[in-house]
Amino acid sequence: MKRSGFTAWLWLVIFILVLGIGHPVLSGQDIKSPVQLDFGPRLYLYNFYGIIALGENKVCAVGNSGTIIISEDGGKNWQIQKSGVDTELFDVRFSDSQKGWAVGREGTILRTDDGGKSWYSLKSPLETTLLSLSVVDENNIWAVGEWGTILHSADGKTWEIQNEKVDKIYQKVFFTDSMHGWIAGEFGVILHTEDGGTNWKPQINPLENVTLFSIFFKDTQTGWITGMDGHILSTDNGGAKWTELKSPTTKTMFDINVIGNTGWAFGLEGTYILSKDGGITWDQGRMPNFSWLTSSTFSKDGKCWVAGGNGTIWFTEDGQNWQSPLKLSLLSSRK
Template identity: 30%
Template structure:
């Protein structure tokens, strides 16, 4: 079951027909009411997809069935009250109080009390699409992205979310196709516009620059906080699930079948990095000393001490997928398909 859930999260429901378009405007059936997440004694052992440092407030982890857990030390966890049971895929905090989480059914949640309680800002189960990442520049200005090119923005802390479409994120061939449709069949243009974009999997923000990766080798950059975008030339045709800029300024992307690419010229060119494993990779993170870690399927955990030029294998013996992590002194806080783990660096369990 957990392997299936992991695949579902990473591939953003690729088993659904890629040309499926759901129009909420033409569907008069109201969205189902959300059900609150169940407070479960063993929630800490469930599937978790993301974990973040909330600063002085501790750590927050999100996962299946709307589970959000909070910890002050990374070892003892308490389940928060959450008004929805959707699989959550990403969480972000602007400070030690304000945070947002996103997930399936285009769910967006918000907290103002360090993750102790959460309020629902968006829930669209009829869309049957997951949001995959969320970022806030401050307490007001935010972005949430996901499957089938979902792109939402807010300027009021999520009180209102606006769906956005950027033609520059569409491939050149599809741009020409859409331009013809816009002139000949405006209604068909709106329908097709919702199906030509790839899945957006992860955002990486530095100042006003945003880099975004996704399905089929998609990489795009914005230099103005997401107002305009440039799609970079493709260098790989498989899905990319994470992007990271190291302390030395190097860019790394990771994705399907153990593919990792490295760029030291801000994405102008990319070098394929050889790895000791071929499992699908889900995340890249770095500690304060510049030590890099890759996590992925089948317990994959890789470490680099040379800015991503090479990696050594620290994979976990239990074989459970690791979806993300943080470095805490001499330990790693990992979120996996079988729960939250705090493990000494270099120890295989």
């Protein structure tokens, strides 16, 4: 009697085991986590207007809706910092590794004292949009924007207005030192100061009314300007005379830099042009996609970083191959 009971239990156990092994769920095959679609970092949701490299592996970028992001590992990982504002930020510059400023719409001026971890708003004398920032050091800062706004700070905290209101947008400001600075803007306006902004004088633009977007000076004499439809101007006497250079592109360029013998300029539709002879001749380069690019920066380890729309942040070490830190493999150029 007892034995037949035991046999029955044995059969039951065997049956269940057979069922169990045969059944995917019970044998553990299906107990995996559900399939996840991996879209990677979602930086493509943001538009970045300003970027600055701080030290070897640290990069800071600012963009729409008050976004400030920082990477401390060469771009592999990014942290969103609290800016305290929700309006567009158009430029970011630092005077050293700790102190930095960002400007944007509605007269926003932000400052950080801890390398970008925390930011606070400075009192701005105006509510007009500020588009560009130039930081020589913490006691010499200028910001320009709509309605001919030029702001100057001598202490990194308070600001004075250096201009009269005029219906022109000043797109970019650049100071080589505490005295010498230039502004490029709408309707082809070029302004120059030699006394730290107390006086601003217009310079002659051979292109007349063509809007200018970017200006850069290597020293107080040698400089470049880019503008709409691919125009490039250069000067070697501080802007007393500007001459047009031959440009390989007809797309608007928003940013230009010449470091040593290499010149870099970026603009609309992913346009990238470079110069190998210190900014005299320029050639067409290639970017991995067609998003607009508005800002570039150079890190101490020789990388050029560029930022733009659709979450674009690229870097290159040789000016040819651009890597997105978002994916670690080298992106092939368009065929």
